[in-house]
Amino acid sequence: MTEEHSVPAPRAAEVSAVDERPPFAHLVLLGLQHALVMYAGVIVVPIVVGNALGLSAAEIADLVSTDLVLAGIGTLLQALGLWKFGIRMPLVVGAASSGIVPMVLVGQSRGLPTVYGSLLAAGVIWVLVAPCFSKLLTLFPAVVTGTVIALIGLTLIPVGLRLIAGPDPSDPGYGGLSRLGLAGFTMASMVIFRRLFRGILGQLAILSALVIGAIVGWSTGTGSLAHTGAGPIVGMMSPFHFGALQFHLPSILLFLVIAFVLMVEGAGQGLAVGEVVGKQVEPDDIARLLRVDGLMTALSGVFNGFVYTTFGQNIGLIALTKVRSRYPVAIVGVILLVLGIVQPVGRVAAAIPEPVIGAAAVVTFGALTVSGIQILSRVDFDRSSNLMIVMLSLGIGLIPAYAPRFYQQLPTMAEVFFKSGVATGTVLAVVLNLVFHARRRDPDGARVPAD
Numbered sequence: 001m002t003e004e005h006s007v008p009a010p011r012a013a014e015v016s017a018v019d020e021r022p023p024f025a026h027l028v029l030l031g032l033q034h035a036l037v038m039y040a041g042v043i044v045v046p047i048v049v050g051n052a053l054g055l056s057a058a059e060i061a062d063l064v065s066t067d068l069v070l071a072g073i074g075t076l077l078q079a080l081g082l083w084k085f086g087i088r089m090p091l092v093v094g095a096a097s098s099g100i101v102p103m104v105l106v107g108q109s110r111g112l113p114t115v116y117g118s119l120l121a122a123g124v125i126w127v128l129v130a131p132c133f134s135k136l137l138t139l140f141p142a143v144v145t146g147t148v149i150a151l152i153g154l155t156l157i158p159v160g161l162r163l164i165a166g167p168d169p170s171d172p173g174y175g176g177l178s179r180l181g182l183a184g185f186t187m188a189s190m191v192i193f194r195r196l197f198r199g200i201l202g203q204l205a206i207l208s209a210l211v212i213g214a215i216v217g218w219s220t221g222t223g224s225l226a227h228t229g230a231g232p233i234v235g236m237m238s239p240f241h242f243g244a245l246q247f248h249l250p251s252i253l254l255f256l257v258i259a260f261v262l263m264v265e266g267a268g269q270g271l272a273v274g275e276v277v278g279k280q281v282e283p284d285d286i287a288r289l290l291r292v293d294g295l296m297t298a299l300s301g302v303f304n305g306f307v308y309t310t311f312g313q314n315i316g317l318i319a320l321t322k323v324r325s326r327y328p329v330a331i332v333g334v335i336l337l338v339l340g341i342v343q344p345v346g347r348v349a350a351a352i353p354e355p356v357i358g359a360a361a362v363v364t365f366g367a368l369t370v371s372g373i374q375i376l377s378r379v380d381f382d383r384s385s386n387l388m389i390v391m392l393s394l395g396i397g398l399i400p401a402y403a404p405r406f407y408q409q410l411p412t413m414a415e416v417f418f419k420s421g422v423a424t425g426t427v428l429a430v431v432l433n434l435v436f437h438a439r440r441r442d443p444d445g446a447r448v449p450a451d
Contacts, residue, residue, distance in 0.1 A: 232343050
C-alpha cells in the first residue's frame with residue numbers, strides 16, 4: 001500500500017502547482033505586482049491610437065478605461081477559464097502594439113466605424129479558426145515569425161517619434177527642445193531605474209519613468225491635469241460610440257494578417273508559460289488561449305477596444321518569484337476591471353504628455369524589434385534563401401514607414417492593404433518561404449528540401 005500511494009504524490013504536486021491557492025493577502029500583493037509589470041504596456045496602445053487619430057482627451061481617457069476593462073476580462077478568462085475559453089494558466093491579456101498600425105491606417109482612411117467593424121469580423125474568424133491553427137503553424141517558421149515581429153517593431157518606432165516631436169512638421173514647435181528634453185529625460189530615467197534596481201523594481205522601470213516623466217512634464221507646462229477632475233467618477237464609453245459598424249473587406253483582411261501573426265505569438269506564449277510552470281501544454285490548451293484573444297478582439301468591435309493578445313510580460317516574473325499559481329493573475333484581472341471602471345484613472349493616463357508616451361513607445365517598440373531579432377538569431381543564414389526572405393520582406397515592408405506616399409497611385413482598396421508594411425511584409429515572407437522551402441520530389445520520387 002505504501003508503494004502504491006507513494007507514486008502519484010509527486011505527480012499530484014506537479015499538477016497542482018498552477019492550481020495552488022496562496023493566502024488571500026499574498027494573492028492580492030502578488031496580483032498587484034503582476035498588474036504593475038503589465039500596466040504600462042496596456043495603456044500605451046489606446047493613448048498612441050487616440051493621439052494618432054486626433055481624438056479628444058476625453059475620448060482617449062474613455063479608450064484607456066475600455067481597454068483596461070477588456071484586458072481585465074481577458075486576463076480572468078485566461079487564468080480561470082470558462083467552457084472552451086482560457087488556458088487556465090498565469091497569463092495576462094492586453095492590447096497588442098502590432099494592432100496600432102491597421103487601426104491608425106484604417107481609421108485615417110475610412111474612419112473608426114470601419115475599424116471596429118473589422119475588429120468584430122476578424123475576432124469572430126479568430127475564434128473559429130483557433131482549433132485549426134496548429135495546422136497553419138508550418139507557414140510561420142522562425143524565419144517568417146522573426147521577420148514579421150521585427151517588422152512590426154520597426155514600423156511602430158516612427159509612431160513614438162512623432163509623439164515626441166509633434167504631429168505636424170510645419171508647426172514652429174515641432175521637435176522643440178522642451179519636447180526632446182522631456183523624452184530624453186524619460187528614457188534616461190528608464191535606464192537608471194533598470195540599472196540601479198533588481199527584481200520587481202527593475203521590471204517597473206518603464207512605468208516608474210512614465211510617472212516621473214509625467215510629473216516633470218506637468219510641472220514644466222507640457223501637458224496638464226486641469227481636466228482630469230471633470231466628468232463622472234464611474235462609467236464606461238457606450239457601445240458603438242463612434243457610430244454604426246461598417247464592414248470593408250480589404251480592411252478586414254488587413255486585421256486578419258495581424259491576427260495570424262498574433263496567433264503565432266500567442267501559441268508561443270502558451271508554450272513558454274507551460275515550461276515555466278512545469279505543465280505540459282496540449283493543442284487544446286493553445287486553442288483555448290487563442291479563443292480568448294479572438295473573443296476580446298471581437299468584443300472590441302462593440303465596446304470600442306483594440307486588437308488583443310496574450311502577453312508574455314509576466315512570464316519572467318513567474319520564473320523570478322517561483323509562484324506558479326494562476327490565481328494571482330486572476331487578481332490582476334480584477335484590478336484591471338476596477339482601474340477601468342473608475343474614470344479618473346483613464347483621464348490621468350490620457351493627460352500624460354505626448355513626449356513621455358512617445359519615449360515609452362519607442363522603447364517598447366524597440367523591445368518588440370529585439371524580440372524579432374532574437375527569433376531570427378536561431379535562423380540559419382548560411383542558407384541564402386533565408387537571407388533573401390528577411391531582406392526582401394523587411395525592405396519592402398518598411399516602404400510605408402519611410403515613403404508614406406509610395407502607393408498613392410494604387411486603387412483605393414489596394415492602397416489600404418499596401419500602406420500597411422506589416423501586411424505586405426508578412427504576406428511576402430510567407431510566400432517567399434513557400435517558394436524557397438517548399439519540398440519537391442527528386443527523380444526517384446523522394447521528397448527533398450527545395451534549398
